[in-house]
Amino acid sequence: MMDRPLTRDDLEVFFRIRKKPGSDDRRALAKVLGALDIRLRGETTRWPVVWRAIGLAERQSRNHHLELTEPLLTAAAAADLLGQADPSIIYRWSVGKLPAGTPPFPPVIDLSGGRDNARAKRWRKAEVLAWHERRPLPQYAKAAPVFGALTPPN
Structure with a gap:
């Protein structure tokens, strides 16, 4: 598999x-x-x-x-999963416009490569569900920085 x-x-x-x-x-x-x-x-x-x-x-x-x-979620799919009628709420939450006392929304996965208005924002289902249930988000291994990308402090 x-x-x-x-x-x-x-x-x-x-x-x-x-x-x-x-x-x-x-x-x-x-x-x-x-x-x-x-x-x-x-x-x-x-x-x-x-x-x-x-x-x-x-x-x-x-x-x-x-x-x-698992397939990534669009804003519409994430809104459906969370019982929200309007997908724009997902975009608002993803930039930090959340109700008071709500933990940060899971990080967005940008598929646009920086293109403006590309509608290429996605989220992982497991992270959205964990956020909704107020559980800790899953921790995945992150990519190491490219060799030479970090500069030592002076």
């Missing part, structure tokens, strides 16, 4: 990329893959490549594998 190659269709499901029914248009996926610097080899990739692209370590605990391979 962990070592199965991910196809373009798998990636579209994971990143929740919508395409028109019956269409074979892959431009939306190509934009996300380009923004995340994911290059397909033989039209496939592996989970460690995807995890690294979204800021996680390539090696994750087996306990977290199911959470990390």
Whole structure:
């Protein structure tokens, strides 16, 4: 299961990329893959490549594998999950506009590569549910900084 190659269709499901029914248009996926610097080899990739692209370590605990391979949530899907009618509330919460006494909303996963108004914000279901239930957010192994990215103090 962990070592199965991910196809373009798998990636579209994971990143929740919508395409028109019956269409074979892959431009939306190509934009996300380009923004995340994911290059397909033989039209496939592996989970460690995807995890690294979204800021996680390539090696994750087996306990977290199911959470990390579950499709990401759009704002609309997160709002539905939390019983909210308007997806814009998710965007407000993600920038810190929360009711008093509410813990910070889980971090956003930006699939846009910095493009303005790209509507490419996603969240992990496990983190959103943990936040909603006021449990600690799952802790995933983070990617180490690139060698030379940190400068020693003077």
